[in-house]
Amino acid sequence: MLESFARLRAIAWPLMIGAIAGGAVVLFAGPGLFWALLALGLAAMLIVHFVSFQEPILRAQEQTVDDPLASLPPMTRVLLDQLPIPVMLLDDDERVLFVNRSMRDVLGPGLDRKRASSVLRNPTVLAAIAEARRGFATNVPFSLPVPIERYYQAYAARISLSPSVTALLLHDLTVVKRSEQLRADFIANASHELRTPLAAVSGFIETLRGHARQDEVARDQFLDIMAVEAARMRRLIDDLLSLSRIEMNEHVKPEGRIELEGVVRQAAAALKPLAAQDGMVVTVKAEPELPPVIGQQDELVQLFQNLVHNAIKYGREKGKVEIRVGQADGQVFAAVHDDGEGIAANAIPRLTERFYRVDVKRSREKGGTGLGLAIVKHIISRHQGRLAIESRLGEGSTFTVFLPAARPETPPKPAVPEPVTEML
Amino acid sequence: MTEHTVKSFGEQLEALSALVAQMGGLAEAQFASAIEAIARRDSVAAERAVGGDSRIDEIQQEIEDRALKLLALRQPMAVDLRETLAAIKTAGELERIGDLAKNIAKRALVLNREPPIRLTQSLARMGKAAQNQLKQVLDSFTSRNAEEAEAVWNRDGEIDEIYNSLFRELLTYMMEDPRTIGLCTHLLFVAKNIERCGDHCTNIAEVVYHMVRAGHLAANRPKADTTSETSVPYETHA
Numbered sequence: 332m333l334e335s336f337a338r339l340r341a342i343a344w345p346l347m348i349g350a351i352a353g354g355a356v357v358l359f360a361g362p363g364l365f366w367a368l369l370a371l372g373l374a375a376m377l378i379v380h381f382v383s384f385q386e387p388i389l390r391a392q393e394q395t396v397d398d399p400l401a402s403l404p405p406m407t408r409v410l411l412d413q414l415p416i417p418v419m420l421l422d423d424d425e426r427v428l429f430v431n432r433s434m435r436d437v438l439g440p441g442l443d444r445k446r447a448s449s450v451l452r453n454p455t456v457l458a459a460i461a462e463a464r465r466g467f468a469t470n471v472p473f474s475l476p477v478p479i480e481r482y483y484q485a486y487a488a489r490i491s492l493s494p495s496v497t498a499l500l501l502h503d504l505t506v507v508k509r510s511e512q513l514r515a516d517f518i519a520n521a522s523h524e525l526r527t528p529l530a531a532v533s534g535f536i537e538t539l540r541g542h543a544r545q546d547e548v549a550r551d552q553f554l555d556i557m558a559v560e561a562a563r564m565r566r567l568i569d570d571l572l573s574l575s576r577i578e579m580n581e582h583v584k585p586e587g588r589i590e591l592e593g594v595v596r597q598a599a600a601a602l603k604p605l606a607a608q609d610g611m612v613v614t615v616k617a618e619p620e621l622p623p624v625i626g627q628q629d630e631l632v633q634l635f636q637n638l639v640h641n642a643i644k645y646g647r648e649k650g651k652v653e654i655r656v657g658q659a660d661g662q663v664f665a666a667v668h669d670d671g672e673g674i675a676a677n678a679i680p681r682l683t684e685r686f687y688r689v690d691v692k693r694s695r696e697k698g699g700t701g702l703g704l705a706i707v708k709h710i711i712s713r714h715q716g717r718l719a720i721e722s723r724l725g726e727g728s729t730f731t732v733f734l735p736a737a738r739p740e741t742p743p744k745p746a747v748p749e750p751v752t753e754m755l
Numbered sequence: 756m757t758e759h760t761v762k763s764f765g766e767q768l769e770a771l772s773a774l775v776a777q778m779g780g781l782a783e784a785q786f787a788s789a790i791e792a793i794a795r796r797d798s799v800a801a802e803r804a805v806g807g808d809s810r811i812d813e814i815q816q817e818i819e820d821r822a823l824k825l826l827a828l829r830q831p832m833a834v835d836l837r838e839t840l841a842a843i844k845t846a847g848e849l850e851r852i853g854d855l856a857k858n859i860a861k862r863a864l865v866l867n868r869e870p871p872i873r874l875t876q877s878l879a880r881m882g883k884a885a886q887n888q889l890k891q892v893l894d895s896f897t898s899r900n901a902e903e904a905e906a907v908w909n910r911d912g913e914i915d916e917i918y919n920s921l922f923r924e925l926l927t928y929m930m931e932d933p934r935t936i937g938l939c940t941h942l943l944f945v946a947k948n949i950e951r952c953g954d955h956c957t958n959i960a961e962v963v964y965h966m967v968r969a970g971h972l973a974a975n976r977p978k979a980d981t982t983s984e985t986s987v988p989y990e991t992h993a
Contacts, residue, residue, distance in 0.1 A: 441898070446769065446770075449772065449776045452776045452893065453783075454777070457777060476790075478890075677916050677920040680884075680916040681916075681917055681920050685876070687877070
């Protein structure tokens, strides 16, 4: 109905001009004032009629064009795009009409005109969208479990443009959910792992109070063991705390631009005295002119400290720890190599598991908490990097960290030489 | 995709793909629930996973019907033919993943009645690795990305290695304390089912690779599961 009106309107202007011209011709050519006035009057009526109805009819016409968003003012589009809330607009076929920047961060690029099920196949969300298209606004929680677990609340509703548009909004609940979960995990882990050293310490206290009270030799020996156990508890608590701090921020992309070489050298320098105790040498070799990586300084230092520390712990006595920094396929990598005993193939994929130890006794002796590589894994995961572990029994192991290189958008800052570089 | 003279043909193919993606989403969700049931001892999630596969079966049926109709009426060639075939094959693999998830969830219900055991965390981690594979391979399907599919295919060895390690650990547990045999057998089956899911992901990766490149991924799939050749000597403890 509206469409046929609109078509009529298209010929209204020629009609009006025709009527005015006709009136003028009749007025000057003679058949009489009556006809001239009639024609002009008709023209005036047409003008009044269409001018007064012009607005609504025009709007109806615009809405029938293909893209229902064409009628959005540019300002609204910009606002939508910049909104910190992920927004997706879908057309009647459930095809993507619009996604804003936050939504692209969640789902990745290349979403335009794709079907909803191809870009976000979570059944809960798809059901919510279907429900919304039927006119029922819905609000459902869902999660994206991999690669990094994220939790959202999804709101879907139909907007009555013509043709109608379905809007999907996400509310990020990851922080809330994560802190709940981490607290639970922390308590479980801490209580379980702290129990062993605590039991040892309380056992010795008991003995010291009892029959060892007067035995000076035994007392010194026991106090030494208690000090070792207490130190282990402290390390464990430190590691657990830093693990949960890293996990808390794991879904937040780091923003700094970091020269990886400097970080590696800093980590290596910090552990040099420890290496010297076992007569080991730590060397760092780096390719020249490496691009910076996107990362967070402190976490990266901790990452390499853990890796180098492991290399020292599990390397051969008086052996070498070699660290190589280089680049490959748009990524910067740092490979930490030790010449220790190596790791069995079936243990490798489980190394980053929390509290997994290839050799429980040895790890205890070396003062390991079983969390070092778990921390490494979570830091790398936050940095969207990759950890490759190569090892052959008897030939040592290489832990290689790949991190995406920063794009050279801003001119890279001149590398500040670390004060410790000369030491190595 | 190249333009089709009959526009609705292109749309039919796309709708078929979208349906496969939707089915993939269901399989992912079901598998995620099953793993959550194991990791968090969550019986509600387990029930959800057990009940989740009727819808998957329905969609598989629909995909097959539509694909058959497409083959019969449109006689697709080249990439269109491969896409149609890929839809049928992928749907089959996803249906199997759904079944495995259901089985894991059923075992989770049993496990949750028993006292907690640390090894379930290792299983959960293995499950995460398989979930990652499933997500990536489905992403490669929707984005028609052969490289991504190949990467998934190459990574299956990792899951197999975890499986090997868990297998040995479980065997030692059972030998140390025969009372745990019942529980450990369930854990062993869960691990095997997760490992099978990983295998189905590599199958999908092969399908995706063939759909995009029209070639085949090398015949010898990375296979690191050696448990069928593993034996642990039985030692009597004095």
